[in-house]
Amino acid sequence: MIKVKWKNICEDKDKRPEVQEYHNWKELPPIPISFPIKGSIGTTGDWRTFKPVVNKDTCTKCGICWMYCPEATIIRNEEGEFEVDYVYCKGCGICAKECPTKSIEMVRESEE
């Protein structure tokens, strides 16, 4: 019976290693697991074709874009304004679609 290292990780379930290091199949846990850390799958902003641009003049700071963003890339700054984290925003356009004052425009990346 092969000694399985993954038990050491899972024995203390409150322990959530940010980086798991495995060298071969014998060390692997039974299934791949990951724990939520920012950017665990890389800089997903690279995927974007259209970028959301917030018009701060018409924005009413209602926060609907912040609520709807599936990737939590809408950031509320200290002034209460909403900004986009372009490192991770995939450009899905949900924020622009949901914005009640049409204050978010989807701009083609190359046209900027």
Add this chain to the structure above:
Amino acid sequence: MVEAQEDFVQERETKIIKGNIAAAYAAKSARVQVISAYPITPQTTVVEKLSEFVDNGEMPGTEYIKVESEHSVMASIIGASTAGTRTFTATSGQGLFYMYEMVHWAAGARLPIVTTIASRGPAPPWNIWADFTDIMSCRDTGWMISFAANHQEIYDDILMSYKISEDYDILLPKFVAYGGFTVSHTSKPVTIEDQDAVDKFLPPLPDERGWPHIFLDPERPMMHGNLIMPSGFYNEFRLKIHHTMLLAKEKIREVTDEFGNTFGRQYGNGLIQEYKMNDADVAIINYGELAMQMEQAVDDLREEGYKVGCVKLRYFRPFPVEDVINIARKVKVLGVADRATAFGSPTGGPLSSEVKSALHNSGVSTQVLPIIMGLGGREVSLEQQKNQLKVLTKINETGEFPNNMIGGTFWDGLLEVE
């Protein structure tokens, strides 16, 4: 029909019940926490009986989920098991096929789900009777697959299944298959074990922290079933499932032994059960209910002086390669009887193809006769099984195979209408 109300089973008692009802009692004895159900013949009375148990309050704390399809059955059971519960469901034939996508997922996620299959022939032609082609389609899913040959074995094997599947070194789902109608709808005595004894035999129910490798807790979020890029550990995770299957053979032997010592019913070495094999010249491997009838055929022919034996295959996955080689070594001609098809495979039968594969390069030169019979519930009589043993004996004595073989396989009992 409403059956007599009964309280918790407090001590072992023997009931005359149908195979499906034995499966329901086993789920009850195992204190399963979540059952998801969708009816399909011939499995339906398993989940009907369980709904009765839950409704009567005989399974306190058990969640019974009614869903709209078999696909959702397995999807919901996967969710329940991921959350850290002991789960159960049952299906058959077309229902299993509809469930199939999720069947792979359960094994890949390494969830110890136990599911019974009252096997039936795939359609078309439409068929609801005994035929193991349905469960054989799950050969490569990563589920362990065992066959229960009789009513008591259904009950016993489900209990053993939880102990094997939930072992932290195994963590694989498991099917228990038995013949539709031949076992599911016939009645025989079944001993329902004392609840305390079952509790002691089985591992404790998972607590709120769930299984060791996977858990759902909003306070401690984790992601599983993640995408692995081609350069990542995908090959290695698949190898782990196969490697675990190999380890499971030892666990199956261990648990079967422990079950025998605890409850007094022995099932060979767990993977196979031999019958009068010690001095046999020829023998047949069967699985399911026809393996039981074959023992009678062996007894009858032994009275006539034939040196014959038989083997009941209990596990198809993991496949008992070593045991099959040992059996083959004992005899000169080995019949392998399938109540299932594997169209276009080397022999046309799923088990006979496996046996031939296991014997290749094993140094055993035993002749193998693949047999296919009893598809779609076609009756396989005692006389027919005795004749199969005689065919094997003839091969042994004269080297002559039957002259009506098709693609190297003996299709026994084909209709010839005048």
